[in-house]
Amino acid sequence: MRPAKAVETGVPDVTTAQRILDVAEVLAQTRGFNGFSYADIASQLGMTKASLHYHFPSKGELGRALVARYHENFAAALATIDRAVKVPAEKLRRYAGLYDSVMRKDRMCLCGMLAAEYSTLPEAMRTALIAFFNANESWLAAVLEHGREGGAFSFRGSPKARAQSLLGALEGALLVARAYGDDRRFRATAKQLLDDL
Amino acid sequence: MRPAKAVETGVPDVTTAQRILDVAEVLAQTRGFNGFSYADIASQLGMTKASLHYHFPSKGELGRALVARYHENFAAALATIDRAVKVPAEKLRRYAGLYDSVMRKDRMCLCGMLAAEYSTLPEAMRTALIAFFNANESWLAAVLEHGREGGAFSFRGSPKARAQSLLGALEGALLVARAYGDDRRFRATAKQLLDDL
DNA sequence: GTCTATAGGCAGATAGAC
DNA sequence: GTCTATCTGCCTATAGAC
Secondary structure, eight states, X not given: XXXXXXXXXXXXXXXHHHHHXXXXXXXXXXXXXXXXXXXXXXXXXXXXXXXXXXXXXXXXXXXXXXXXXXXXXXXXXXXXHHHHOOOHHHHHHHHHHHHHHHHHTTOOOHHHXXXXXXXXSOHHHHHHHHHHHHHXXXXXHHHHHHHHHTTSOOOOSOHHHHHHHHHHHHHHHHHHHHHHTOHHHHHHHHHHHHHTO | OOOOOSTTTTOOOOOHHHHHHHHHXXXXXXXXXXXXXXXXXXXXXXXXXXXXXXXXXXXXXXXXXXXXXXXXXXXXXXXXXXXXXXXXXXXXXXXXXXXHHHHHTTOOOHHHHHHHXXXXXXXXXXXXXXXXXXXXXXXXXXXXXXXXXXXXXXXXXXXXHHHHHHHHHHHHHHHHHHHHTOHHHHHHHHHHHHHTO
């Protein structure tokens, strides 16, 4: 039986693989997937490149794991919103808040960043990336449809089409605001997008 | 006096520097600035890497020239729109058409791509990038203000704020649509953005 | 202006000791 | 699991012949 560890502190096990992903995620969100190397991760963790390859044999594998975990965490955040809030407009406000918290950390959405690099990504990462966007769109479309039925929104067109443009608009707002280094700019655009519904 | 060349064909001089920029532009728009090398350009032009360095001593220099030329061409396109069209809504339709023509070539807007890579860019490129966005926003803000005064638009908020969110939304729509490889998706979003004004 | 040749460094990745 | 050592290849960039 596996021994319980760090029970006193209440701090759960953090595996090396997780710590690698943590560092890689920040690097990928700030510099892009092609903008960092195993050496960057290794130096930040005080270990060697060879050790990283034990956990993630190739960079493509690392990237795939990165997107998968990001997707899981995002899905969990959406589930939390669904549990905590029932009002569609407030759901969307919180959804935009997820992007805002990324902006405040001076990062880009991981998947927005990877979308820019799409043509250079291995197939497994491409597939995972599209899955992330699809999940976001489905969630958004459901909220939008529900909100319009309830009279909270009055947008034209299908909920699906709206979901697509909203997703793109938030990613783009983040992309440009980050270049300006201005998070108020992102919030102003996000508010406007939601007010337009 | 410099001898006239290619007068018979009516084809103007295309300098080597221009041809280098042409190839580099496509590469930067599809793979990102960190996603291509001098070797890629050289092989496409049938010349050596060393020759490229004669025209552009460093990759940063090449990138700066890339953004500067892109900005010039974009400004010229906006001037053409201003000359050909007076109706604000139609001006914006043509503006979105500029992005659409990029999408149809399976490329990303050069500056949207560079915005993703912002933190890895040399200072000169960052400055040129922001200048591009500023010019776009100024043009958009003027058209939006004019259109609202004329009763064509009824958006809320300042024209400047609208210009910022419109620019971001178009860049983001392009970014995501490109990952899906679906240009109809881009056009649907663009239409929606303009209809919302 | 374009070439050959090469420098010097960093990339992702592997072998094998501990 | 982590290390040292190393491989192979590509990167940006330069020197100097033509």
